[in-house]
Amino acid sequence: MNTPKKRSKASKENFGEGKPTPSNLNVDAISKIKSSRSVPRSVDYKDLTQELLRGNKMALARAISLVESARSDHHQIANKIIEESLPYGAKSIRIGITGVPGVGKSTFIDGIGSLLTELGHKVAVLAVDPSSSLSKGSILGDKTRMQNLAKDPNAYIRPTPTGNSLGGVASKTRESIVLCEAAGFNIIWIETVGVGQSEIAVHQMVDFFLLLQLPGAGDELQGIKRGIVEMADAIAINKADAERLPMAKRAKMEYSRALHLYPPKENGWVPKVLLCSAQENTGIMEVWEMIVKYIGETTENGHFLSKRKEQNRYWFLQAFEEGLNRKMQENSVVKEQKEKLLQEVMESRMSPLKAAEKLLKLI
Amino acid sequence: MNTPKKRSKASKENFGEGKPTPSNLNVDAISKIKSSRSVPRSVDYKDLTQELLRGNKMALARAISLVESARSDHHQIANKIIEESLPYGAKSIRIGITGVPGVGKSTFIDGIGSLLTELGHKVAVLAVDPSSSLSKGSILGDKTRMQNLAKDPNAYIRPTPTGNSLGGVASKTRESIVLCEAAGFNIIWIETVGVGQSEIAVHQMVDFFLLLQLPGAGDELQGIKRGIVEMADAIAINKADAERLPMAKRAKMEYSRALHLYPPKENGWVPKVLLCSAQENTGIMEVWEMIVKYIGETTENGHFLSKRKEQNRYWFLQAFEEGLNRKMQENSVVKEQKEKLLQEVMESRMSPLKAAEKLLKLI
Numbered sequence: 252m253n254t255p256k257k258r259s260k261a262s263k264e265n266f267g268e269g270k271p272t273p274s275n276l277n278v279d280a281i282s283k284i285k286s287s288r289s290v291p292r293s294v295d296y297k298d299l300t301q302e303l304l305r306g307n308k309m310a311l312a313r314a315i316s317l318v319e320s321a322r323s324d325h326h327q328i329a330n331k332i333i334e335e336s337l338p339y340g341a342k343s344i345r346i347g348i349t350g351v352p353g354v355g356k357s358t359f360i361d362g363i364g365s366l367l368t369e370l371g372h373k374v375a376v377l378a379v380d381p382s383s384s385l386s387k388g389s390i391l392g393d394k395t396r397m398q399n400l401a402k403d404p405n406a407y408i409r410p411t412p413t414g415n416s417l418g419g420v421a422s423k424t425r426e427s428i429v430l431c432e433a434a435g436f437n438i439i440w441i442e443t444v445g446v447g448q449s450e451i452a453v454h455q456m457v458d459f460f461l462l463l464q465l466p467g468a469g470d471e472l473q474g475i476k477r478g479i480v481e482m483a484d485a486i487a488i489n490k491a492d493a494e495r496l497p498m499a500k501r502a503k504m505e506y507s508r509a510l511h512l513y514p515p516k517e518n519g520w521v522p523k524v525l526l527c528s529a530q531e532n533t534g535i536m537e538v539w540e541m542i543v544k545y546i547g548e549t550t551e552n553g554h555f556l557s558k559r560k561e562q563n564r565y566w567f568l569q570a571f572e573e574g575l576n577r578k579m580q581e582n583s584v585v586k587e588q589k590e591k592l593l594q595e596v597m598e599s600r601m602s603p604l605k606a607a608e609k610l611l612k613l614i
Numbered sequence: 615m616n617t618p619k620k621r622s623k624a625s626k627e628n629f630g631e632g633k634p635t636p637s638n639l640n641v642d643a644i645s646k647i648k649s650s651r652s653v654p655r656s657v658d659y660k661d662l663t664q665e666l667l668r669g670n671k672m673a674l675a676r677a678i679s680l681v682e683s684a685r686s687d688h689h690q691i692a693n694k695i696i697e698e699s700l701p702y703g704a705k706s707i708r709i710g711i712t713g714v715p716g717v718g719k720s721t722f723i724d725g726i727g728s729l730l731t732e733l734g735h736k737v738a739v740l741a742v743d744p745s746s747s748l749s750k751g752s753i754l755g756d757k758t759r760m761q762n763l764a765k766d767p768n769a770y771i772r773p774t775p776t777g778n779s780l781g782g783v784a785s786k787t788r789e790s791i792v793l794c795e796a797a798g799f800n801i802i803w804i805e806t807v808g809v810g811q812s813e814i815a816v817h818q819m820v821d822f823f824l825l826l827q828l829p830g831a832g833d834e835l836q837g838i839k840r841g842i843v844e845m846a847d848a849i850a851i852n853k854a855d856a857e858r859l860p861m862a863k864r865a866k867m868e869y870s871r872a873l874h875l876y877p878p879k880e881n882g883w884v885p886k887v888l889l890c891s892a893q894e895n896t897g898i899m900e901v902w903e904m905i906v907k908y909i910g911e912t913t914e915n916g917h918f919l920s921k922r923k924e925q926n927r928y929w930f931l932q933a934f935e936e937g938l939n940r941k942m943q944e945n946s947v948v949k950e951q952k953e954k955l956l957q958e959v960m961e962s963r964m965s966p967l968k969a970a971e972k973l974l975k976l977i
Contacts, residue, residue: 330967330971333965333967334967334968337965426967560959560960560962561960563959563960563962563965564959564960564966566966567955567966567967567969567970568956570966570967570969570971571952571969571970571973571974572939574970574974575938575939575942575974575977576935576938578974578977579938592930593927593930596923596926596927596930597923597924597926597927599923599926602696602697602700602926603926603929603933604693604696604697604789604929604930604933605697606930606933606934607930607934607937608693608933610934611934611937611938611941614938614941
C-alpha cells in the first residue's frame, strides 16, 4: 500500500504517543493513521466496549461513529466491539416504522417511546434515509422533533448517516442496533421514510414492521406502494382524532379488507389495523400491546428466532460484499489501474463495460 | 472452475451441434453451457447484432433479454453486443420521467410518444421499479396502459425487469438504453415511480429529468422528497384541465418559487414549470419544445457531453462492482466456503461479521 506523498508531512503527529500500539491494528492501518492529516484520537476498544456495556450513552455514540466511519482502522475496531456486543441482542425488540413524510412518525415515536420508558424500558431510535442524496437531508434532522424522548435519560436518538449507498447505510444501521442493545436499550425503533427501497432494507433487520398511514388519503396519493403494505405486520392509522375520526374508521375497514387479500404470513400472524393519534395520545398503548402480543406468539412458535437467523444470513452476505468492495478500494494495484481506466473512459477512448472487464481481469 | 457432477448427464445435449464453436465464448463458459440441464439456444451474436442494428424489434427484445439474464454466458454475449452498439448513442436523447403512482405517467408517455413518432422520431420506453420486491410488481405491467404507443411501429415498450438489487436493475436499464439506441430509437424514456432510491439511479443515466406532479396535493402528500424536486430539470403539472386548472396554476407559481431557492445548476439551465394534461392532450408539445431547447443549450455549452462522460464513469464503477460479485459467485472455492460459513451463521455458531471476515481472507 502506498502512503500518499503529499500527506507525509503529518506523519509525525501525535498518534498514540507514549501508549502501546494496540495489537488489533495492522501495520497497514497504522501507517494510514500516521499519514492522515487529522489528529486521530487513539481508540482503546476495550475501555470503550466496557463503557458501552455499562450503558454509557457517550460510549454508545462513539461506537456508532466508529461503525459509520469510512476509515478502515475504525472499521476494524468497530467490528471488534460489535463482536463483543452481539450476545446482548437476544432479549431486545426491533421495530421498523415507516410512513410518508407528514404522517407523524416523529410524534408517534416520541409518544410511544415515552410510554415505554415509563414502563421501565430503555428505548433507542435510529433512522434510515438514503434517498435524499443531493440535499444530504436526514429524516430526524435534529432531536427537536422528539422533544420528550430527547431529554429522557432512558432514551437514545441517533440521526441517520447520510450517503449514497443504501446497502452501506442499511448495514451501518444494523450494526448500530447491536450496539444499542449492548448498551442496554431493549426496544429499538428504526424509522424510515416509507416511500422506496429503504423499507426492504429495514424490513430485513427488524422483528416487527409497522406502517403509519393517514386517514382519508388513498394509497396512491400517499405514495405507499403495494409492496410496503404487504410487508407490514400492522397498519396504524395516525391522526385519527376529532373530525378525522370517521374517515379514519373507514380507512381502517378498507385496510382490514385489503390485508385479507394477501396470502397469510408464514409465522401465522394476521396483520392488524389500529387507530391512533400521537398528538392526542390515544391508541398508542394499544399499538404497544399488539406488538407485545406479536412477540409472544412468534417467540412461542419459533418464528421470532428463525427470522433473526434468516436476517443474520442477509447480514453475512452483505458484510462480505461490502468488505470485498473495501478491499478493492484499498488495493493499490487495483486502485492505480482503476484510475487509468477511468481516464480512458472519461476521454471516450474505452467503453465503460470494456474498462470494467479489464479491471476485473486483475483479480 | 468445477463442473457440478450432478449436471454432467446433460453434457451431451445439443448445444451448437454441427455449428462451429463461436470464438467469443471461452472454454469455461462453454463447459458451463454444456453442463446446463436446460437446452440452450445457441446465440449467434453477430447475426443478432446485425438484426439489432437494422432496427429489428425482435432482435432488440432478445438482446435486452440477454442483458437481463442471470447466466454468465448470456452476459458475455450481451457485453459484446453492447460494445458494438455503443457508437450509436451519440445522437439520442435520454429522458427520465418520474412521479407518484396516479399522476398519469403512462398516459403522458403515450401522448408525448405518439407526438414524437408523428414528428418522425423513434421512441423507446423503459422502466425502472425495483421497490416492490415482495409482489414482484412492475410499473408498466403490460402494454395496455400505453395503447397508442403499443401499436406504433416506431415505438418500443419494455417493462422493467423485477429484482431485489437496485444497482442490478439500474445497470440493466442503462445497457438496454444502449441497445435501443443501436436499434434506431433516438428518444428514450426511462420511467420510474417517483418515490425513492430509483430516481437517483435513473438521474445518473439520462440527459433530462422530468418530474410529473398533480395539481393541488402538496409535496408531502405526493410522497415526493425534496431531493427529487432538486434533481428535476422541469416539473410538468399534469391533469391541469377543467376545474383543476386554477389549482394547477397556483401549484405552478409555488413550484417556480421553490425552484428558485435551489442553487443554480452547473449547466446554466433554470428548471421550468409547465402545465399539461395528457388526457386532454394539452401542453404536451410545449414540454417537448422545452426539452429540445434544453438539449440545444447544453449541447452548445458542452454540458450535454460532459454529463454523459460523467455517467460513463458511474457505469464503469458499477459494472466493475457487479462483475466482482459475479466472479465471487462463480468461484467454486469461495462458493463452498460461503455455504459452510452460512451454515455456521444460521446455527448461531458464528457471528455474521466474523463469517464475512473469514470469507474475505480467502480473496
